[in-house]
Amino acid sequence: MISLLVRSASQARYVLGGAFLLLWLFQIIIVGQAAEIERSNAFGRMAELLPGFLQRGLGSRAMLLASFKGLVAFGYFHPVVCMLVTVVAMYLAVEVAHEVESGLVDLELSRPVPRHRLVSRSVVLMAGALAVAVLLMAAGTSLGMRFFGASDLALPSAEVRAWMLLNLFAIGACFGAFALLVATWSSRWTTALTLTVLTAVVLYSLDFLAIGWPPMRNIAWLSPFHYYPALDVLAGDAPMGRNLGILFSSAVVMTAVAYWQFHRRDL
Secondary structure, three states, X not given: OHHHHHHHHHHOXXXXXXXXXXXXXXXHXXXXXXXXXXXXXXXXXXXXXXXHHHHHHHHHHHHHHOOHHHHHHHOOOOHHXXXXXXXXXXXXXXXXXXXXXXXXXXXXXXXXXXXXXXXXXXXXXXXXXXXXXXHHHHHHHHHHHHHOOOOOOOXXXXXXXXXXXXXXXXXXXXXXXXXXXXXXXOOOHHHHHHHHHHXXXXXXHHHHHHHHOHHHHHOHHHOHHHHOOHHHHXXXXXXXXXXXXXXXXXXXXXXXXXXXXXXXXXX
């Protein structure tokens, strides 16, 4: 298992390094931007810049975005952040399909290695990468507060930030488990990754459109992003137990099916 993890991590080191650096820097930059807007008293005008459909869809929650606390928290649910975290998880999860496509799986299984270890390797690496990503984001926020001298401003509480990052981890785990499931059925790495990334984009768009388009709210529950109501988390009235339970339960079920499928498939 250790050898498999080291090889996979080494193979993905440039992707992981670049993604981690971007996530870390993004939090530092957004804290600096929020501090500058706060000191220039420009948040009042910022509220006027929100599109009308967002103001109508979010209601009173829209005003949370037009504040220092809301803009810092936005770094934890910005579309770029959400998609980058999920894509990293999916990229690591589909490695089993790459090994089948390249024929490497024949070499690995020619030794006394149980099949399930190849899947377990992907699960452990994916979970580890998600944990590192959210920890670096938290560190980026703390460093940004010190670097820009914003410690005296109204930062979201540590508890709120922890809940938001845990929710982001759960989103990544859910999509990573979906990618793992697809990879155990697929014989081509590019097919598995493309399908899962496009699915993530469509589901994010579905959840976003549901904000200002009432008919879409009837099917918004299909999107994992629906269970990360970041502004509700920031306001302190989100059903965290229910949302996290749905995301983690979905991830566990899809991972279990992936183990079963990889064990039975003809390699």
